[in-house]
Amino acid sequence: MKRNVNLWWNLAVVGIAVGLLAVVTAPAAAQIKVRFQTWHWGETPWVKSLEEFQKTFNQANPGIEVVRDDSRYADKESVFITQSQAKAAADIPHFSYRVIRQLADRGYLMDLTPFVEKEGGAKYLAQWDQAALEMCKYKGKLYCLPDDLNPLVLMYNTVHFKEAGLDPNKPPATWDQFLDYAKKLTKVDRWGVGIIGARQEGLFMRFNPWLWGAGGDYLTADGKRSSLDTPEALEGFKFYVELFTKHKLVPPGVIEQGAQEVRTQLAHGKVSMIITLPAAMGIVQAINPKINVREVMALAPVPVGKKKVTSAWFSMRVISAFTKNPEAAWKVYRTWHDRDSQMRNFKIAGVLSTRLDIKNSPELKNDKFAQVFAAQTPYVKWEPLLAEWPKIGDAMITAVQEALTGVKTPEQALKDAHAATNRALGL
Amino acid sequence: MSTGRSWHDRHLGPLFVLPATLMLVAVLVFPAAMTLRLSLTPEGGSGWTLTLIHYVKAFRDPILAQTFRNTFAFVALSLVGHLLLGLALALALSQALPGQTLFRLIALVPWTIPDVIAGIIFRWVFNPIHGSLNPLLQAIIPGFPPGFSWLSSPTLAFPSLIFANVWRGYPLVMVMLLAGLMAIPRELYEAAAVDGAGRLKRFLHVTLPGLSTIILIALALDMVWEFRRFALVLSMTGGGPGTLTEVLSTLVYKSYFQFFTFEYASAIAILMSVVLFILSLPYIILVGRER
Numbered sequence: 001m002k003r004n005v006n007l008w009w010n011l012a013v014v015g016i017a018v019g020l021l022a023v024v025t026a027p028a029a030a031q032i033k034v035r036f037q038t039w040h041w042g043e044t045p046w047v048k049s050l051e052e053f054q055k056t057f058n059q060a061n062p063g064i065e066v067v068r069d070d071s072r073y074a075d076k077e078s079v080f081i082t083q084s085q086a087k088a089a090a091d092i093p094h095f096s097y098r099v100i101r102q103l104a105d106r107g108y109l110m111d112l113t114p115f116v117e118k119e120g121g122a123k124y125l126a127q128w129d130q131a132a133l134e135m136c137k138y139k140g141k142l143y144c145l146p147d148d149l150n151p152l153v154l155m156y157n158t159v160h161f162k163e164a165g166l167d168p169n170k171p172p173a174t175w176d177q178f179l180d181y182a183k184k185l186t187k188v189d190r191w192g193v194g195i196i197g198a199r200q201e202g203l204f205m206r207f208n209p210w211l212w213g214a215g216g217d218y219l220t221a222d223g224k225r226s227s228l229d230t231p232e233a234l235e236g237f238k239f240y241v242e243l244f245t246k247h248k249l250v251p252p253g254v255i256e257q258g259a260q261e262v263r264t265q266l267a268h269g270k271v272s273m274i275i276t277l278p279a280a281m282g283i284v285q286a287i288n289p290k291i292n293v294r295e296v297m298a299l300a301p302v303p304v305g306k307k308k309v310t311s312a313w314f315s316m317r318v319i320s321a322f323t324k325n326p327e328a329a330w331k332v333y334r335t336w337h338d339r340d341s342q343m344r345n346f347k348i349a350g351v352l353s354t355r356l357d358i359k360n361s362p363e364l365k366n367d368k369f370a371q372v373f374a375a376q377t378p379y380v381k382w383e384p385l386l387a388e389w390p391k392i393g394d395a396m397i398t399a400v401q402e403a404l405t406g407v408k409t410p411e412q413a414l415k416d417a418h419a420a421t422n423r424a425l426g427l
Numbered sequence: 428m429s430t431g432r433s434w435h436d437r438h439l440g441p442l443f444v445l446p447a448t449l450m451l452v453a454v455l456v457f458p459a460a461m462t463l464r465l466s467l468t469p470e471g472g473s474g475w476t477l478t479l480i481h482y483v484k485a486f487r488d489p490i491l492a493q494t495f496r497n498t499f500a501f502v503a504l505s506l507v508g509h510l511l512l513g514l515a516l517a518l519a520l521s522q523a524l525p526g527q528t529l530f531r532l533i534a535l536v537p538w539t540i541p542d543v544i545a546g547i548i549f550r551w552v553f554n555p556i557h558g559s560l561n562p563l564l565q566a567i568i569p570g571f572p573p574g575f576s577w578l579s580s581p582t583l584a585f586p587s588l589i590f591a592n593v594w595r596g597y598p599l600v601m602v603m604l605l606a607g608l609m610a611i612p613r614e615l616y617e618a619a620a621v622d623g624a625g626r627l628k629r630f631l632h633v634t635l636p637g638l639s640t641i642i643l644i645a646l647a648l649d650m651v652w653e654f655r656r657f658a659l660v661l662s663m664t665g666g667g668p669g670t671l672t673e674v675l676s677t678l679v680y681k682s683y684f685q686f687f688t689f690e691y692a693s694a695i696a697i698l699m700s701v702v703l704f705i706l707s708l709p710y711i712i713l714v715g716r717e718r
Contacts (some may be wrong), residue, residue, distance in 0.1 A: 054679035076559075077684050077685065078680070078683075078684035078685075081683070081684055081687075089591075103687075104688040105471065105687075106471075106508075106687065106689075111497035163449035197532065197579070198665065198667075199665040199667055202663075204542065217510075251555075251556055251574070252555040252556065252575070252576045252579065253554060253556065253574075253576050253579045254579060255578070255579045255667050255668050256550065256554065256555075256578050256579055270556065352453075387687070390685050390686045390687060391686050391688075394681065394685065394686070398669045398670055401667045401668045401669045402668060403666070404579070404670040405579055405580065405581050405584075405667075405669070406581060407581040407668055407669050407671065
């Protein structure tokens with residue numbers, strides 16, 4: 001009998017404790033939180049722009065709070081997929097254009113069409129670069145508004161140019177000149193060019209201009225087969241890897257070098273030229289505050305091979321299909337894409353918007369660096385928007401690493417990437 | 428007077444076990460069942476249409492075959508390293524030396540460092556330009572080349588990864604062996620010494636037999652750990668150069684999160700679990716016998 005009394009007494013105590021805990025942890029006020037996810041939260045100077053947006057929005061919208069949701073660049077997809085599987089994803093995540101369709105196919109993204117219709121439909125969408133907007137459309141739905149589109153260019157150290165007897169006002173315009181300049185810029189403990197060999201998304205942006213510039217491509221015109229077996233593809237591939245293997249113009253440990261490592265090498269004078277995007281100006285400045293980037297560095301189009309072409313960083317934010325507050329998420333989303341926010345992003349982070357009113361603004365047209373980037377927009381080429389792209393891209397990274405490290409000859413590495421690409425396409 | 432057990436005597440035990448059981452079902456059984464189901468689902472499919480296509484594909488995948496080989500080599504070499512280093516340090520730390528506790532704590536430090544951190548640390552240690560290993564070797568070995576590449580070398584990337592993993596994982600084996608050493612009766616050593624056995628003979632005929640069961644258990648546990656090793660590989664080499672250091676866990680990660688082939692990744696994970704279960708059988712049998 002006594003044991004029964006003890007049992008009920010214990011259960012009562014546990015019940016009271018649980019009740020108290022529930023009261024203590026209950027939300028104090030009905031504030032809607034919108035989780036704004038990006039990998040830039042820890043990266044200067046993007047973080048300043050994001051914090052400014054967060055502050056401005058939260059002040060103007062007392063009922064909604066934009067909260068940070070951090071992710072590492074390399075993990076952004078895995079974090080979002082895992083969160084989506086649990087139906088608890090960040091409300092507004094941030095991706096490159098490469099994965100939008102795959103995520104949409106899995107049902108992780110919200111169709112924005114109803115919101116856009118309320119904003120005015122076609123008239124509202126006319127504010128953006130239409131080519132960029134097309135990348136957001138898939139299977140009759142609209143999954144995003146285009147955000148930043150940043151063509152890649154050559155950034156070089158003018159001081160190094162002068163030391164090597166090169167005219168900083170005459171950057172290399174062709175591949176031959178680029179090779180010649182890189183050789184002249186290479187000396188003890190300094191290398192002419194920094195390239196990426198690490199297994200990361202950023203490799204494509206820096207490698208593709210050489211592949212495409214030689215007239216090569218990943219796929220045939222109909223997009224059904226690999227075209228990596230062409231002499232043009234091999235020429236571009238070899239040019240890239242031989243900068244390291246044959247000409248020794250790249251620092252050692254090339255496959256350990258990602259975008260940030262290469263920018264760090266440029267910032268600290270270890271390399272003289274890199275292929276990069278507009279935000280790199282601020283990032284390089286943040287890495288080495290002792291140099292005045294706008295004085296020391298200069299920009300030029302990517303040197304031209306057989307074709308004038310470049311790649312681009314193109315990112316977009318989406319709304320999770322599992323957001324619990326679609327209206328609030330849209331309000332934040334719309335505000336991020338409005339003119340003021342996008343202009344702030346350009347002014348603080350140097351990011352080029354796809355909004356036409358920003359592209360044509362005097363602020364952008366009077367910025368000599370932004371103009372170099374913007375002038376390359378017509379030459380931007382995209383990777384194939386296929387469900388199989390991640391595998392095809394991975395096969396190319398494998399080939400680049402194998403050729404850079406001598407695991408295989410460039411010919412064999414590309415041949416294997418060609419076979420892997422066809423396998424990925426089901427051939 | 429009733430001699431039978433009361434209601435709560437009969438039901439309280441299972442009730443107390445129930446939360447833990449439910450937790451295990453939630454975190455182990457349910458995800459495993461979901462993974463198995465996903466591995467049998469057509470790509471992008473849903474519902475209960477099942478297929479073995481992903482398993483067929485897995486058996487034909489040359490990358491997967493190479494990854495299995497890499498994983499076995501990674502596990503085997505790591506185990507050898509852990510055993511040798513763990514045993515050597517356990518023997519050293521079992522001696523009555525001044526500062527014994529401090530040395531034992533220091534020897535445990537690698538076990539306290541998360542895999543990702545260890546991977547990043549070693550990436551920097553091996554960095555050809557800014558790393559600490561090359562200057563050290565240059566100071567010791569005259570003429571050692573500057574800018575020597577470790578992780579970018581097709582022949583040295585894998586050994587470098589093993590080196591880091593041996594450093595990262597030896598404390599588990601060391602601690603178990605140290606406990607085993609302390610359990611060997613001193614009298615056995617004294618008797619062996621009286622019989623004229625030297626250090627080597629005492630080690631071979633007293634220490635090793637005394638540790639044999641613990642060595643087997645330690646290696647079996649370590650094998651399970653190493654088979655699943657993920658973050659260290661991903662943060663150090665990402666599976667490169669090319670696919671030379673790709674292991675099963677990184678391939679599953681890539682297939683799932685980078686290639687968006689959830690179903691194929693699940694099939695690889697199931698195959699990995701089956702292999703791991705088979706490899707764990709000796710441990711399960713051994714523990715069963717001990718009980």
